[in-house]
Amino acid sequence: MRPAGLPRELRLRLAGDFAALRTSSGRLGGRCFHLRYRPNGLPHARLGLAISKRASKLAVERNRLKRLLRESFRRVRDRLPPVDVVVMAREQAVHLSGVELLAEADALWRRLAAIRPEPAEPAPDATPRH
RNA sequence: GGAGUCGGCCGGACAGUCGCGUCGCACGCGAGUGCGUCGAGGAAAGUCCGGGCUCCACAGGGCAGAGUGCCAGGUAACGCCUGGGCGGUGCGAACCGACGGCCAGUGCAACAGAAAGCAAACCGCCGAUGGCCCGCAAGGGCACAGGUAAGGGUGAAACGGUGCGGUAAGAGCGCACCGCGCGCGGGGCCAACGCCGCGUGGCACGGUAAACCCCACUCGGAGCAAGACCAAAUAGGGGAACGAUAACGCGGCCCGCGUUGUUCCCGGGUAGGUUGCUGGAGCCAGGCGGCGACGCCUGGCCGAGAGGAAUGACUGUCGCGCCGCAAGGCGUACAGAACCCGGCUUAUAGGCCGACUCCACCC
RNA sequence: UGGGAGAUCGUCUAACGGUAGGACAACAGACUCUGACUCUGUUUAUCUAGGUUCGAAUCCUAGUCUCCCAG
Numbered sequence: 001m002r003p004a005g006l007p008r009e010l011r012l013r014l015a016g017d018f019a020a021l022r023t024s025s026g027r028l029g030g031r032c033f034h035l036r037y038r039p040n041g042l043p044h045a046r047l048g049l050a051i052s053k054r055a056s057k058l059a060v061e062r063n064r065l066k067r068l069l070r071e072s073f074r075r076v077r078d079r080l081p082p083v084d085v086v087v088m089a090r091e092q093a094v095h096l097s098g099v100e101l102l103a104e105a106d107a108l109w110r111r112l113a114a115i116r117p118e119p120a121e122p123a124p125d126a127t128p129r130h
Numbered sequence: 131g132g133a134g135u136c137g138g139c140c141g142g143a144c145a146g147u148c149g150c151g152u153c154g155c156a157c158g159c160g161a162g163u164g165c166g167u168c169g170a171g172g173a174a175a176g177u178c179c180g181g182g183c184u185c186c187a188c189a190g191g192g193c194a195g196a197g198u199g200c201c202a203g204g205u206a207a208c209g210c211c212u213g214g215g216c217g218g219u220g221c222g223a224a225c226c227g228a229c230g231g232c233c234a235g236u237g238c239a240a241c242a243g244a245a246a247g248c249a250a251a252c253c254g255c256c257g258a259u260g261g262c263c264c265g266c267a268a269g270g271g272c273a274c275a276g277g278u279a280a281g282g283g284u285g286a287a288a289c290g291g292u293g294c295g296g297u298a299a300g301a302g303c304g305c306a307c308c309g310c311g312c313g314c315g316g317g318g319c320c321a322a323c324g325c326c327g328c329g330u331g332g333c334a335c336g337g338u339a340a341a342c343c344c345c346a347c348u349c350g351g352a353g354c355a356a357g358a359c360c361a362a363a364u365a366g367g368g369g370a371a372c373g374a375u376a377a378c379g380c381g382g383c384c385c386g387c388g389u390u391g392u393u394c395c396c397g398g399g400u401a402g403g404u405u406g407c408u409g410g411a412g413c414c415a416g417g418c419g420g421c422g423a424c425g426c427c428u429g430g431c432c433g434a435g436a437g438g439a440a441u442g443a444c445u446g447u448c449g450c451g452c453c454g455c456a457a458g459g460c461g462u463a464c465a466g467a468a469c470c471c472g473g474c475u476u477a478u479a480g481g482c483c484g485a486c487u488c489c490a491c492c493c
Numbered sequence: 494u495g496g497g498a499g500a501u502c503g504u505c506u507a508a509c510g511g512u513a514g515g516a517c518a519a520c521a522g523a524c525u526c527u528g529a530c531u532c533u534g535u536u537u538a539u540c541u542a543g544g545u546u547c548g549a550a551u552c553c554u555a556g557u558c559u560c561c562c563a564g
Contacts, residue, residue, distance in 0.1 A: 067442050
C-alpha cells in the first residue's frame with residue numbers, strides 16, 4: 001500500500017463503527033472541528049466523517065469540508081496512533097478558507113498523535129447495533 | 131456615439147507533483163501493484179407540472195375529489211412551447227395577461243347614498259290635466275292628486291354619449307352621428323376574432339365565478355427504499371377478535387376483478403450480496419418541409435454511475451476584472467449527479483455573437 | 494424520496510373579503526415612606542414579491558423559512 005494513499009479500508013463505513021464511537025470514545029475540540037476517537041486494534045488509523053446539514057445547508061460546502069479533511073488525513077495518517085476517529089464540523093468552518101481549515105485540522109492531528117492510547121483493549125466486535 | 135429590446139452561447143486555459151472512483155489490459159496464490167481510459171451542471175437546485183420504467187388487474191364502470199380554461203398547431207405528454215386573436219403598458223423595438231359562462235340557480239357589495247337591482251325618487255324641475263283659492267273676465271296663485279329623471283350630491287359601481295327637435299317640465303319620445311345587441315355575407319389555416327359590407331332592434335342584458343357553482347377537457351394507485359434474483363437464518367410459539375352475507379390486494383366510497391383464512395397483542399428472529407443502473411423521446415453535422423414551435427432523411431459519435439457516498443489538494447505560467455505612477459496586490463459568480471427524460475421556477479462575477487428600436491451628430 | 498401543515502406586536506394567540514383585537518412583557522402615570530399587588534394610558538405586528546378585487550391578514554401564483562408524518 002502506498003504510504004500516502006487513502007484506500008477505502010482506511011475509512012469508517014459501517015453504522016456500527018459510528019455507533020461504537022458515539023458510546024465510548026475520547027474527544028478533542030477545535031475551533032471549527034470536533035473529533036472523537038477510540039483504539040481499533042488494527043495496525044492503522046481509520047477516518048470517519050460526519051458533516052451534518054447543521055454545518056452548512058449547501059451540499060457544495062459540505063463536500064468541500066469532507067474533501068479537505070480527507071486530504072489532510074491522508075497526509076498524516078501514518079503518524080497517527082491506530083484509532084478510529086470521526087470528525088464533525090462546526091458551523092464556523094464554512095466561513096474559513098482552504099488553507100485555514102487545513103491548518104486547523106493539522107493542529108488536531110498533532111494533539112491526537114500526542115495522546116498515548118491506553119494499552120490495547122480488544123478490537124471492537126463489529127456486531128452492528130440496531 | 132449614447133440609451134435600450136429580443137434571441138443564442140460561454141462561464142477560465144495549459145503544465146507539473148500527490149490522491150480518489152468506474153472500465154479495460156498486464157503481473158501476482160492473494161491482499162494488491164503498474165499502465166491506459168473516462169469522471170458534475172446550465173441550472174446537477176427548488177420539487178411546481180408532465181412522461182418513461184416497475185408492481186398492483188388487462189387499468190375497467192359510477193360517485194366523490196383534484197387540475198386546466200381565448201383559438202389553432204407542436205409534442206410521448208404537460209399547467210410547456212410556437213403562431214394568431216383580444217385587452218393592457220411603452221415614443222418604439224418589444225413586453226405582460228387564470229382571457230369560458232352571472233338571460234341554470236344560490237350568494238356578496240363595509241362606509242356613504244333617496245336608491246346597490248325583477249328598480250326606486252332625497253334635493254330639485256313641472257304642475258299642461260284634475261282639485262282648491264282670488265278675479266266679472268282675460269288671467270293669476272297654492273303645490274293636494276300627479277308628472278319627471280335633464281341638473282345636484284354619494285359611491286369602486288347608479289338602466290348609453292353629443293346635437294337638434296319636442297314638452298307644462300322632461301325623457302330614445304322622435305331624428306342625425308357615434309356606441310351597443312342580433313342576423314346574413316366576405317375575410318381569417320372550415321378557428322378565436324369582429325377588420326369590411328348589408329340588414330335589423332330605440333337600446334340594456336349592471337358588477338363579482340383567483341364567491342359557491344355551471345360547462346368543456348384531463349387525471350386509477352403507489353413509487354428505484356419501485357421491482358427482481360441469490361444466499362443465510364428462524365419455531366410455523368402463546369393469547370384475543372372476525373369468519374365465506376368474511377378478510378385482504380385497494381388507495382375516499384360503491385360496483386367489478388383476483389386471492390384464501392385474515393387481523394391485532396405478547397415473546398423471539400432476520401434486515402448480507404447481486405441486479406434494476408444507464409445507449410437515450412441521446413448528441414453532432416448536413417439536406418429537405420414548415421412563418422414558427424417542430425418534423426423527416428442521411429452520415430458520424432458514445433459523454434459519470436457512487437453507495438458513510440469518487441470528480442480533490444498544492445505549485446507555476448497565462449487570460450479577465452478592480453486598485454496602484456510603478457513594482458505588485460486583491461478578486462475570478464451561482465453552485466455538486468444518486469432511476470432516467472421533457473418543461474417551469476429560482477440563483478448566477480464576468481464575457482461573446484446576431485437581429486432590431488429610439489435619440490444626437492456627420493456624409 | 495414522497496406526503497402534509499404552518500408563518501400575525503418582544504412572547505402566546507384571535508379576527509364572515511371592509512378601521513388587525515386580547516393576554517403577558519416594556520414604558521409612563523396614579524396608589525405607597527419605598528417595593529410588590531392593583532388601576533389608567535401609551536408604544537410595537539399580518540414572512541417576501543407579484544396578481545384578482547372598489548378594497549386582501551384572509552383568495553390565487555411564485556419564493557423564503559419552520560414543523561410534522563411514512564419508508
